[in-house]
Amino acid sequence: MKVAITSTGNKEDSTIDQRFGRCAYLVIYDTVSKSVEYIPNPGKDAEEDAGPVCIQLAASRNVIKIISGEFGIKIKALLDSMKVQMIMLKDPDIKINEIIEMLNH
Amino acid sequence: MSPRIKRIRKVLNPPPIKGFKPYGPETNNTQNEPVVLLYEEYEALRLCDYDMYNHYYASGIMNVSRPTFTRIYASARQKVARAFVEGRQIAIEGGKVYFDSDWYHCEKCHCDFNNPAKELQVEMCPLCGSKEVKDYDYTYEIEENTENRPFDTCICPNCGFEQPHKSGKPCRQEECPKCHSRMMRK
Known part of the structure; x- marks a missing residue:
């Protein structure tokens, strides 16, 4: 089972990015093999439609959950139709390794 | 001047059926035009009469103003009544809506999450695995923080x-x- 987390950097102690479409990095965490992959977001500085680009990236890795601060109005409808679970964490100071630890409950 | 653009109404759960058909000796399904109940009107009925929310709270869920919600609701009741009295079919379709799933809140890690598998009941938080989950409180959204x-x-x-x-x-x-x-x- 793969989970995507939006991140502000490509390190373990980077904090979660509160934005989905314009996050700096996308962290793909595999709960079975415990592998972590950092992918820079190609749509970070896009003028518009940054979200769908980011979704494509996540979809290409077959994630079933996405953790971010907030999801935009276009994103919610898209992810809903793709049956991907959205998790909103409104704490900008939480670190990536803390989230991964929580996922290993 | 063109009218102001309608705000898109949020619908949590689309109806499980496409409509209703009357039955009985006097019904002639082909003759009467069906009554078209919009998705937003169905949602208004569901929130008010099935989930028993008040208009203010329900308007927050649908992301429209309270007066607009009351108008949608009134129109829904009028259409249902007309279908009953005139023995018409009800077709549930159309409307300016977008679909959003039900949201939940975890008391332990304070995250909000949705449930893409609508038929399954939410039992634990997908993030921290605690059982302290409750329905998302839409009053926060009304206050617009x-x-x-x-x-x-x-x-x-x-x-x-x-x-x-x-x-x-x-x-x-x-x-x-x-x-x-x-x-x-x-």
Whole structure:
């Protein structure tokens, strides 16, 4: 089972990015093999439609959950139709390794 | 002048069926035009009469104003009554809506999450695995807290005017207050 987390950097102690479409990095965490992959977001500085680009990236890795601060109005409808679970964490100071630890409950 | 654009209504659960057909000796399904009940009207009925929310709370869930909600609800009841009295079919379709799933809140890690598998009951938090989950409280959204919003800015390509980005509203739909051209993301 793969989970995507939006991140502000490509390190373990980077904090979660509160934005989905314009996050700096996308962290793909595999709960079975415990592998972590950092992918820079190609749509970070896009003028518009940054979200769908980011979704494509996540979809290409077959994630079933996405953790971010907030999801935009276009994103919610898209992810809903793709049956991907959205998790909103409104704490900008939480670190990536803390989230991964929580996922290993 | 063209009328103001309708706000898109949020629908949590689309109806499980496409409509209703009357039965009995006097019914002639082919003769009467069906009554078209819009998705938003179905949702208003569901929130008010099935989930027993008041109009104010339900309007927050559907992301419209309270008076608008009351109008949608009144129209829904009128249509259902007409179908009953005149023995017409009810077709549930159309309307200016978008679909959003049910949201939940975890008491332990304070995250909000949705449930893409609608038929399954939510039992534990997908993040921390605690059992302390409850339904998302929509009253927060009605009060519109803009404090913890992300820190993006929209910029006017024409005159360089900047303003904070409004979450959920594309920058292109924003108009520069100074020179009235379309804004874009900085």
